[in-house]
Amino acid sequence: MSNADNSVWPQLPIELWEEIVSLCAGSDLITLCKISKTFNSLTIRTFYREIDLQNPKQTIGCCRTLRRNSSAALSVRKFQMQLGSVPYYGFSAFYDTLQSALKAAVNIDTLHLHGLDEIPADCYFPNLRTFVCSVPYTSTTTAFLQHHSNIETLYLQSGQFYPHVISKIHLPYLVSFMGPSQVLSALIIGPSVHDALIGWQQDAGAGHFNTTLRALAPSSSSIERLGSSLVFWHPRLLPVIAHFFPNLLSLRLHAEAFDPDALNDGVEAGLAEMRQLRRLILSHPHSPPLTEEICDRDMKMLISWSSICPSLNSCHFPSGTTWLRIDSVVWVPTTFDFVVSDWWYKTVLFGSLDDILAESTWIQSAPCAVTMDDKRGLLVGIQRQLATSTGVAKPGL
Structure with a gap:
């Protein structure tokens, strides 16, 4: 050697x-x-370029090295820490060691902090571009963000949030955001945001939607994907989103509770302004058991929505069904579920979709689709093929 x-x-x-x-x-x-x-x-x-710490013992050992070895500390570009449920951060020696190590690692550009009760104070990383944390949002968080205006990716995942500590935060280069609506409302951003996932407070209404989404308005021409999570579906949410971002390509709306009538009215009102939307996801954490009535309802709403928004080509419903558009008039459920497949089989073969099949240029151009029975069989086969490729079958009743 x-x-x-x-x-x-x-x-x-x-x-x-x-x-x-x-x-x-x-x-x-x-x-x-x-x-x-x-x-x-x-x-x-x-x-030491990329550090991934999974427990307090690793964290202490690594931080002691960074504190005493400047070469190692200056080499760190990505620092990721995930502590367990034991609150080791309550010991001042642990916190002091972590803080001094981070202060020495000034070249960090990607920082993930999980399991602390607060962001270590007085740490500054001039090259920081990505910040992900599940630390309770306090005044220290606000101060940290205010001192790191070069952040491009900001994910705030904590369930603990104190609104009174919010003040204006300049992030002119922000590209991707995930966090509570109160933080987004305080951001002053540039024209570069491509995607955002917003968590709304329980009592959010049309006024909250307007105030928060207006903060994203400088990126109205660049943002392509938007997600939203709220407790109860609000029929005004989608119309407000459509007003500010009519050129969205993908939209995900998650709610703990949906009212079918309010859902349909809100979606129809919003889709009327959406010019390029391709994918719509309406998710629910506890989908009820699927029935033929639910499948009928989903298809009826989908046919109406696609006539309002011709660019739409994929849709997921709170019921759990997912649909794919194969041409201008034909939608096919891709959910791999016995109830869905059986309902689709009967709906198609009993002739309920014959008018749609007659209008379908894709079906009409298929060389094997000569008779109406051929066309029905082709549509049943397409559903079976798509469903088989998208997941594991759910047990039938």
Whole structure:
């Protein structure tokens, strides 16, 4: 190794050595650190570039190294920490060690913090681009975000939130956001947001929707995907979304409770303004057992919605059914479920969709679809093929 240190090392660019070392397994990196002074600093940079800590013991050991080894600390680009349920953060020594390590790792560009009661104070990362945390939102969180205006991806996953600590936060380069509506309302962003997932407070109404979504308005021409989570479906939500973002490509609306009539009215009112929407997901955590009546209702709503929004080609209902558009008039359920497949079989073969089949250019152009029975059989086969490719069958009743 000493000969390699003296002869081969100077002949190769440092970038090439870094690439070679980066391909080594973790155990090999440790060996290189121990047996070669020349490779030690290079290996340290590779070994500590991405840190993923899964328990308090790992966290303490790693943070002590970062605190006393500046080369290791300055090498860190991604720092991810996931603590268990035991509140080790309650011990001041633990918190102080973590804080001093993060202060030393100033080159971090991706930071994931989970399991703490608060973001370590007075930490600044000039290159920070991605920040993900499930830490309770406090005044420290606001201060941290205000000092990191270069953030491009911001995911705030904590269920604990204190609205009174919110103040304006400038994030002009934000590209992706996930978090509570109260935080989004306080953001001053630029024109670069591509996707957002918003969690609404339980009493959110039309006024809240307007205030929050107006904060996203500077990115109205760039945002393509929007998600929303609320407790009770509100018929004004989709119309407000459509008003601010008529060019959305994908929209996901999650609610703990849906009223079918309010759902249909709200969706129809919103879709009238959506010019490019391709995918609509209406999700519910506890879908009821599927019945033929539910399938009939979903198809009826879908036919109406697709006539209002011709660009729509995929739709998921709170019932759990998913539908795919195969041409301008034909929708097929892709849910792999006995009830759905049986309902579809009877609906098609009993002639309920014959008028639609007669209008379908895709069905009409199929060489095997000569008679109406051929067309019905083709549509049944398409559903079976799509359902088989999308999941595991649910047991029938």
